[in-house]
Amino acid sequence: MMNKGKIIVIVAPSGSGKSTLIKRIKAEFLDLLESVSFTTRKAREGEINGQHYNFISEQEFLDRKENDEFLEWAKVHGNYYGTSKKFVEDEISKGHNLLFDLDIQGTDSFKEYFGDRARVIFIAPPSVEALENRLRGRGTETEESLNIRLENAKRELLRKDDYDYLVVNDELEKAYLDLKDIFEGILR
Template identity: 35%
Template sequence: MSPPPDQGQNRSSLHRPGLARRGVCLVISAPSGAGKSTIANALRAAEPELQHSVSVTTRAPRPGETEGVHYYFRQVEQFAEMARTGELVEWAEVFGRGYGTPRAPVEACLAAGRDMVFDIDWQGHRQLRAALPADVVSLFVLPPSLPILERRLRARAADDADEIARRMAAARDEISHWKEFDHVIVNEVLERAIGDARAVLNAARIATVRQRGMAALVQGFG
């Protein structure tokens, strides 16, 4: 994939006087196995300045996962305290485990004009939009069909039959919330889905409301 043509323009807009903009939160949601993490990772690989939101979780680390890189791993009691005191901008329980987003890094990135991508579920999307209503642009990723989704889950060879059945049941519930999102795509051809996600991100970056210095620039045209 060739480098995105707008990367240089985005970097300059962060530092050029009068053209600074506020960052955007791109939320990508989907049922497990539909491709949200793959799409989010492709965006990060194509655009190194795109900030990753590192979540807090109560589950144990998997082999190869590093604290502060993949997740912040916390005990259930610590997680509950963070949620209670407002340290998490969104959080939810998924398959009996807690997942949430720390507030401070998100607010710092947005204020600095840096964009963030989140691969979270519909509950997290609701909370994040409620917390930062002017900063969230959301994308829901659908599989081509439920049988294809199930085949993808089985192809991972990471879960037993009972876990796959639980994920399929959760997928039906997740999909029922697709209308809550700003954009929706069907991930039938991965490269096309990635391109559509990048188009959503780029459009959000140049939205009029995000261009904090544009009014002053235009006044100077007179």
């Protein structure tokens, strides 16, 4: 498993523009496979099971965790998220380049498991205030969930310099070009 395929992890606080940037990267780098995590959170409007996430019950998640089916897992914002060990092993062994969208805990697990084979890109908002405005603008959060995400984001931002690359998403086009340059360097 360790001598084929590239592993690229993107980590960012909720609302930092990560999903928008990943969508553009996937459109540009068509051979990248994105790992689809398992989660116990409810699907948002427009999300498709098996494409955005594998939406499962908490009991099914805990059963899979007990069976050691996850490479990494975490409880984030009150919901479980995990990466299928079988998916990663199968795709890396085929030489496919994999893109992962993980939280801090999952990213740390990947770095521990893969070491320098996992290249990690942290996407940061220009400020906590900008992040709060983006989250409020989505209109998908209750005040309670918004406050949880903001508190988590403040802790996550303390880690922004702990990874291989940092992209500040102050202006989307510049952030995308910075991210594209990083991907080109990794995939060479």
